[in-house]
């Protein structure tokens with residue numbers, strides 16, 4: 001893989017895959033693109049699009065870099081790189097797919113691009129915080145593409161998962177992903193606000209959520225790429241805590257006695273601590289980067 005530094009922009013007449021990736025990265029840097037939807041630098045972003053356009057496998061990257069694609073394929077890759085620049089659209093929307101917790105998901109502009117650090121927690125089956133063998137019911141609030149709900153269903157094969165979203169459009173995407181992963185019998189999609197679509201008797205061993213948590217001020221400063229994502233998926237009022245407050249308020253009634261609540265709040269973590277100084281938030285640490293995810297045990301929550 002080439003380094004992100006000093007990428008040349010001149011493209012040979014019959015470029016290799018590596019030439020295309022370097023060219024794309026140079027153009028991305030020149031255009032001042034923003035990253036953060038699955039990659040964090042120009043080379044990786046360019047490689048994702050070039051490999052996608054050429055149907056190449058990242059597992060075979062070394063051999064792929066030396067190939068010289070046919071002229072038509074080069075044209076297709078260049079077209080995708082150009083679209084990334086001109087429309088400032090996240091690469092995942094151009095590819096209409098994204099990987100999360102080792103699984104592939106369909107995505108489009110009805111849902112945010114999956115990128116939550118939740119993937120790492122799910123792959124570790126939330127240990128040591130929960131006993132995976134005891135988890136029978138899971139609730140995902142704000143499911144979007146369904147990535148967290150579906151990855152949980154895969155990680156906990158004995159569990160049933162309810163996945164709520166206020167956006168009917170997002171749930172259409174989630175439906176496609178549930179079907180794609182053959183989980184229609186264990187993942188139930190429900191439309192409504194936070195806990196509203198649940199029955200009175202529904203209780204969960206694990207409630208997970210990556211809700212909207214961006215404040216109005218932060219929204220105004222987001223790069224163009226984020227404006228392709230649904231506003232309802234990011235914006236959460238003046239302090240970014242509108243939805244998190246409702247999740248906290250109803251959690252004790254929705255958790256089993258030994259259950260846990262795990263919620264991503266990103267940069268709103270300090271505002272949350274100030275708003276709820278009495279709650280014993282456990283802030284989780286991640287090996288793969290990311291943060292701003294808290295855990296609370298059922299016993300510490302009150303309605």
Ligand SMILES: C[S@@+](CC[C@H](N)C(=O)[O-])C[C@H]1O[C@@H](n2cnc3c(N)ncnc32)[C@H](O)[C@@H]1O
Nearest residue numbers: 114142143144165166167193194210211212233
């Ligand atoms: C940050 S996105 C997370 C999507 C997905 N869980 C992920 O991690 O990629 C937040 C999601 O919450 C949904 N949402 C926003 N307000 C909601 C509410 N009041 N009740 C339920 N879902 C809500 C949005 O439609 C969006 O799909």
